[in-house]
Amino acid sequence: MLSLLVWNNISIIQTTHTDRLRDTATSMIQQIARTSGNYMVAVDYATLEAYLGNIIDYQELSYLVVLDRDEHAVIALGKFPTQPWPVLEAHPAQVRDGVFDVSDVITVAGQPMGRVLMGFSLSLMDEAIRKSRTRGISIAVGEIVLTVIVTVLIGLGLTRRLGILAAAAQEVGKGDYSIKIPVEAADEVGRTASAFNYMVTEVSNRTRQLEAAEAQSRTLLAENRNLVHTSLNVQEEERKYLARELHDELGQCITAIQADAESIRDLSRGGDTRIKTSASAILDVSSRIYEVVHSMMQRLRPGILDDLGLVEALKDAIAAWQERNPDTQCLFNVSGDLASLGERINITVYRIVQECLTNITKHAQAGNVTIALSRTTDRLLLDMKDDGQGMDVSVPRSGLGLIGMRERVESLGGEFSLDAREGEGLSIMISVPLVGEEAQA
Amino acid sequence: MNIPDDVCDKPSGICMNISQWYVAGIRSAYIALSFSLLLCFPVIATTGENRDCQESGPLVFGVLPFISAEQLVFRFTPLVDYLSDKLKVPVRIETAPDFVEFARRTHEETRYDILFTAPHFFTRASQKAGYRLIASVDSPEMWAVIVVPKQSEIQTLQELEGKRLATVPPLGLATLLARKTLFEAGIDPDVDLDMVITPTHDASLLSSYHGVTDASALMQPPFEAASKKVRDSMRVIARTESTPHIPISVAPWLEEACAAEIAALLVNMGSTPEGKAVLQHNRFTGYRPGDPSVYESLDDLLSR
Numbered sequence: 001m002l003s004l005l006v007w008n009n010i011s012i013i014q015t016t017h018t019d020r021l022r023d024t025a026t027s028m029i030q031q032i033a034r035t036s037g038n039y040m041v042a043v044d045y046a047t048l049e050a051y052l053g054n055i056i057d058y059q060e061l062s063y064l065v066v067l068d069r070d071e072h073a074v075i076a077l078g079k080f081p082t083q084p085w086p087v088l089e090a091h092p093a094q095v096r097d098g099v100f101d102v103s104d105v106i107t108v109a110g111q112p113m114g115r116v117l118m119g120f121s122l123s124l125m126d127e128a129i130r131k132s133r134t135r136g137i138s139i140a141v142g143e144i145v146l147t148v149i150v151t152v153l154i155g156l157g158l159t160r161r162l163g164i165l166a167a168a169a170q171e172v173g174k175g176d177y178s179i180k181i182p183v184e185a186a187d188e189v190g191r192t193a194s195a196f197n198y199m200v201t202e203v204s205n206r207t208r209q210l211e212a213a214e215a216q217s218r219t220l221l222a223e224n225r226n227l228v229h230t231s232l233n234v235q236e237e238e239r240k241y242l243a244r245e246l247h248d249e250l251g252q253c254i255t256a257i258q259a260d261a262e263s264i265r266d267l268s269r270g271g272d273t274r275i276k277t278s279a280s281a282i283l284d285v286s287s288r289i290y291e292v293v294h295s296m297m298q299r300l301r302p303g304i305l306d307d308l309g310l311v312e313a314l315k316d317a318i319a320a321w322q323e324r325n326p327d328t329q330c331l332f333n334v335s336g337d338l339a340s341l342g343e344r345i346n347i348t349v350y351r352i353v354q355e356c357l358t359n360i361t362k363h364a365q366a367g368n369v370t371i372a373l374s375r376t377t378d379r380l381l382l383d384m385k386d387d388g389q390g391m392d393v394s395v396p397r398s399g400l401g402l403i404g405m406r407e408r409v410e411s412l413g414g415e416f417s418l419d420a421r422e423g424e425g426l427s428i429m430i431s432v433p434l435v436g437e438e439a440q441a
Numbered sequence: 442m443n444i445p446d447d448v449c450d451k452p453s454g455i456c457m458n459i460s461q462w463y464v465a466g467i468r469s470a471y472i473a474l475s476f477s478l479l480l481c482f483p484v485i486a487t488t489g490e491n492r493d494c495q496e497s498g499p500l501v502f503g504v505l506p507f508i509s510a511e512q513l514v515f516r517f518t519p520l521v522d523y524l525s526d527k528l529k530v531p532v533r534i535e536t537a538p539d540f541v542e543f544a545r546r547t548h549e550e551t552r553y554d555i556l557f558t559a560p561h562f563f564t565r566a567s568q569k570a571g572y573r574l575i576a577s578v579d580s581p582e583m584w585a586v587i588v589v590p591k592q593s594e595i596q597t598l599q600e601l602e603g604k605r606l607a608t609v610p611p612l613g614l615a616t617l618l619a620r621k622t623l624f625e626a627g628i629d630p631d632v633d634l635d636m637v638i639t640p641t642h643d644a645s646l647l648s649s650y651h652g653v654t655d656a657s658a659l660m661q662p663p664f665e666a667a668s669k670k671v672r673d674s675m676r677v678i679a680r681t682e683s684t685p686h687i688p689i690s691v692a693p694w695l696e697e698a699c700a701a702e703i704a705a706l707l708v709n710m711g712s713t714p715e716g717k718a719v720l721q722h723n724r725f726t727g728y729r730p731g732d733p734s735v736y737e738s739l740d741d742l743l744s745r
Binding site for chain 1: 506509510511512513514515518533534535536537538542546552
């Protein structure tokens, strides 16, 4: 860009000089042409030569020739050329021989009286242009050097300060919000440093606030989970208690009623038939009550879970579900040692499978269900899939089934995930860590 | 009065002798020229095909510098263009820096082919260089006037004693006529008053108009041609004797036929619209055949 400016400057200098010479030549020759007419018509060449003799002293003027009406040279001053007269040029830029040749007609009262030829040497102009060009280039070179020095110095200063800024940014990235950058000047970098310091202060404050909020959230979540866990435990204990009471108290009573009813029926044999009928009715009702109570007991607390373990309890539950849903094929796969997983894990897995099967019955309209239960060294994995109508997980649900399952799993420190799309079935996977005796079993 | 050396290199006595000799010769030539002109005129005027002047090459029309060169070119360009057109040969205007140089060139150089000069200069040109009269401006005689500003107390020539009188160059007709008139009035212009030389008639008039001088001497035609404001501000206190009007002569080296052709063109200029326009431009009514005898009296004027 600077070279373009220098080139442009040189071009302007050259144009200015050549235009100045052209204007000077035009002005001089017009003046001479206007004032020489009277001398020409009076053929007063001596006076005209004396007059022009003063003009020829002009430094740039190389020659001056006055021609009469017959093109005869009547006055020739300076280093005048010989005939044929030089080709005229309209502008000094057209000159090839170093002399700018111009001409004008000498007139008096509009009548031509001859012609004046003038030659202007370009040497002085060229020398002036050369000096101007040299001066311009020198100034440009000096300016370039000065600019480079100043730029380097400014660059070094900026680089140093930007380096401090970059280092500070790295420290902030590492979490050190105590850092402060010195503001050395009120320039862009200084303003950036001020903005950086303000930003660090704000980030520090916001981070502290977020950390506090996060800690509070974690505490609340832990408390919530503990509460859920406690609630589920209480719920399970209560169910267990109710099942035991139903079994121990109500079951015994029903058994007693059934025994008494059978005795009455046996004793009344051959007697009044109405007694036998009543006794049989009592047996039927009590049997029905027992079935209901037994069913309630199973739902509240499947005794088989405590008696035969998780796998058998699941098989029993799945078989019962299969009986109620004969159009759906359910495949249950088990792998790994699942004995002695612990009361909490057993009831959690059992309840989740139980809830999933209930949901499949209610919503899935599935043709096939696959349940895979396995364990690794330290984790228990449950994978349940159906080929039902699936669901849109982005649509909020009003029920608590999924939430309850997730809470149960997370209360054990496990992970719960659900994958479902409308029309593509549903898949639920849980992973529960095995700790302590559960892992060693 | 002696004629200056610039005009005549000889002592005045010798000049007078030569002048007389020339006058006699010119008179004879004039008669022959007029006669031949009358014979040739019908042919020239009707056909315009005479090519004698063409053989003479470009012609130089020498005009006495009685006005500035620019005014002179302005006034005579239509005339030379007219002649160029009719003669089928270039005719160029030339003059000289002053009366003296013009007279010297007339007498000593073969420069002017056609001479348009003051009446008194023609007699010298005729005598010393053989110029032949071919025509004269067909106007009444000319005279010079001596004027003063209207509010001036000067009423008579005698009252010019001790005053400043502006006039044209010494050899100018106005100067010569004024000097003669002053002498006749008993005033020696070289002793009794201060003659202030100005370059032209206009300059002479304006010098007293502006109060630089007390009076001005100039020819009557330029006085009449001056602006009304100036003219009305001035008062004529004397007029000189009359002189014949401007003569047009040709150089002796010009062929007779060419001279006759030029004379015919001048004399018949008023017969064509083109020629009339040229005459109007010069403020002339026309040209008439020249008569050298009418200029003889001017010889006496130059002798003073």
